[in-house]
Amino acid sequence: MLCFQHQECNADCTAHRDLYFIFSLRVAWSSIVPSNVHPRKDTGNSLPGIAGRLLMIWSIGKRRPVVHLSAFTETGQAELSIEVPKQRLYTGRSRVIPCSLADTPCAILGAQGVLDRLNTILQTSYTLPADPSSLTSTASPAPSSATSIRDQLSLLSILEDYIQKNYDFGTAYALLRPVWNTVNPSEIQDELHRHERRDRELRQCALVGNRIIKPNLRPRRVWDLCSNRVVPLWITGDSIFKFYTVPTPTPISHAWVDEKDRVDVWTPINGKEWPVPIPKDADLNLIRIEMLNLAAEDVEGDETQYDFTQCAAEYAWLDVLCLRQKGGPSEDLRVEEWRLDVPTIGAVYRNAKVLIYLNGLGRPLRLRDGDLDSDRSWFRRAWTLQEIGSLHIIAGDTPDGPMHTQWIDGRDCEAVLLTRFHRQLNSLKSIVYDPFAMMAYMQKRVSTNPVDRVAGLTFPLLTHTIPAYHESETLEDAWTALVNVMTSRTRAKFLFMYPRAGLGSKKWRPTWEHVMKEPGLPQSGSLTIAQMDVVRNDEMDEDSYTGLCIQKGYVRGFDTGSAENHVRCGELVIEAADGIAHTFKIHVTHGLPIPEDTYTLLGGNRRSIKYWVVGRQLPDQRFEKVSVVATDYDDLFSCGLEEFTEYRRFVLL
Structure with a gap:
């Protein structure tokens, strides 16, 4: 309360x-x-x-009239011919309009016709001036009618402008519905302009140079399911109260089908701004019906829902509709938008309830042998790694599909495929904060553009900022840009956990080729990283670490590598100032050799000394990594290492 x-x-x-x-x-x-x-x-x-x-x-807010959208009225297909039941018919109280009305040009309806339909749908009683020409006089109207006349003229101006711009009713409805119930209709244009200006300023500030400083940026466009039109996010409005936010769109996740199985559709849903690639056997209007049904089921029984609230999803986000695609007349604009829009796709799915099509957009769910191993499997696509969401709903469900299990002889008929599906989905959710595990999963995934595998890790790795997206960027350049924006703690895991030295000028962390081809990446879930930070200085293009340091330690026992990543034991020998040698037990869990030699070792802090980086100290306080080792000790005091350590800062090569 x-x-x-x-x-x-x-x-x-x-x-x-x-x-x-x-x-x-x-x-x-x-x-x-x-x-x-x-x-x-x-x-x-x-x-x-x-x-x-x-x-x-x-x-x-009295009970809205019941609305029906059927596959027959929207697509001309008989309802029973539609394989997915939830794509056949929507019945509910959402303020949705049929395609026939949405596609009707405002010019055919006229200003009065458009207003009549808006009044009917939105349950209002706005009017237009009976004789607009008589209101252009400089004489002031009577005080009692001044506001009414101003509102009428404003509405007339808006509707005539939409007619002149050749808008259809769906577009007009999408633009006006979020602001229709403002107290003064004369303020509608000002409200729309204010929202557009704020959105434009926000996006301009989000991209600084080649880096996105607002990773949780809301999407540029959303699919308005009520009007069946794609609209800019700012159309959805903000609030009259500070704690009420813009409606959150319901994201749709899907794997793109093979090029031979899809078709480019020019649709009024996105104003025919670009061709929309969808499977040949899919229909956007049927997907809309399923979205409305699934969202309506989600709120069914929720006591907080009331008759005049949204009874189904109002806005959705679908990449092919809301993200400008190739093949349109504005290719230069697409490239520019993608710099900001593609890297921030993950923000749409984070903490959201996601609708997932496993067999392709709008297609019925079928699990056949080989599907989960196909390069087109939802589980094997690079982008879907960030599209898990906090909850998920499987779309495309059919009565005889794998979600409805039949038992024969006490065994689950679809246990192999369905169980494997659930295990894969649950395992992805459980490792979201483990960078090496996320990279291991990306190893098994594919993408049409190789650089998408790098970009697809941005949100799973929880970076503070995001590199801008460049389709033609090399993999190593894209990986370097991503590592540079990772948190200092994630970067510390690369330094202390990854056993192999990098290439080129960055020996302290792995290359992209390393993380994608390494058969056994470390498991970093148990690594204590408190006060362990690899700090980035962009101006100097420099990475540094400050922590415990053993200036000289002789490492032995790992001369020979191993094909198996099992525990190998060795020793660290440190000579004290009095010439007495002190020996400490160390071990490795990787198979790489470490030549027997004297090294400089970097550690964590006095209460976290399990992991050590073995390397060579170079002039100007520079450090070149060779490999990593671990100790069995919990802290410096229990093993006697304290007298041989000091705090130092090194620039990492």
């Missing part, structure tokens, strides 16, 4: 009683206040203004 206090209102005032009445409905605040509601500017957020606004919302 939310509580308000206002110095100009006491418990006996009408507004206060009205608020109490509304909140007594036990409806969650986010369900009471839809995103398309804005307060009067003359009342601000004062309690009487808010109470009146909420009462207005409640009064117009």
Whole structure:
């Protein structure tokens, strides 16, 4: 229960009683206040203004009429011919419109016709001036009608502008619905312009040079399921209250089918701005119906939902619709948008409930032998690694599909494929914070553009910033850019856990070729990384580490490598100032040889000395990594290493 206090209102005032009445409905605040509601500017957020606004919302929030969308009316296909039941028919109270209305040009309907349909759908009663020409006089209208006339003229201007721009009704509906219930319709244009300006400024500030400093940037566009149109995110509006945010789109995840099995569709859904690649046997209008059905099921039984709230998903995100694709007339614009939009795709899926098509977009779910091992499998695509989400819903479900198991002779008929599917999905969710495990999973994945495998690791590795996306970038350049924006703790895992020295000028961490071809990457889940940081200095193009250092230690026992990654034991011998040699037990879990020699060793801090980097100290406090070892000791004090260590800073090569 939310509580308000206002110095100009006491418990006996009408507004206060009205608020109490509304909140007594036990409806969650986010369900009471839809995103398309804005307060009067003359009342601000004062309690009487808010109470009146909420009462207005409640009064117009009577049960919406039931709406039907069928496969037959939307595509001309008989409902029973559609293999996926949830793609056949949607019945609900969402403010969705059929394709026939969405595709109707506003010019055919006329301004009055467009307004009549908006009033019917949105349950309002706005009007247009009977004779607009008579209102152009310089004489001031009567005070009682001034606001009404201004609103009427504003609505007429907006609708005539849409007619002149050749908009269809779906586009007009998508643009106006989020702001339709503003108190003064004359403010609609100002609201839209304000949202557009804020979004443009946000995206301009997000990309600094070649780096995205706002990794959780919201998507540029969303699919408005109510109007069946792709719209810029800023259309969805912001809120009248600080704690109410822009609606979160429901993301769709899918693996692209082979090029021979897909077709480029020019559709009014995205204004025919670019061809939309989809499977030949899929239909975007059927996918829309399934989205509405799955989302409606998700809120069924939720007591916080009320009749006038969204009863199904309002916005969705689908890459082929919302991300500008190749083949359109604005190829230069696509390349520029992709620099920002492609790297931030993961933000759409993070902590979201994701709808997943395993067999291709819009296709029925079928699991056959070889599907999970195919290069087109959802589990084997590079981009889907970041699309798991916090929860998932399997789309394309059919009554006889693998999600509906039949038991024969006490055994699960589809145990092999379905169990394998669930294990793969659950294992991905359980290793999200382990960088080496995520890289191991990426080793098994493929992409049309090789650099996408690097970009697909950005969100799983939880970087603070993101490198801009360049399709033609080399793999090593893309990997270097990604490592440079990783957290200092993740980079420390490369230094202390990865056993092989890198190539070129960066010996301290692996190359992309190393992490993609290394058969047994380290398991870093148990590594204590407190106060272990590899710090990046972009201006100097320099990586450094500050921590414990053993200036000279003789490492022996690892001269010969091993094909097996089993534990091998050796010794670290340190000569004290008095000439007495002290021997400490060390071991490795990798198969790489470490030549018997005297080295400089880097460690963690005084209470975390398990892992050590073996290397050579060079002039100017530089350090060149050779390999890594581990000790059996928990801290410096228990093993006697304390007297041989000091804190030093090294520039890592």
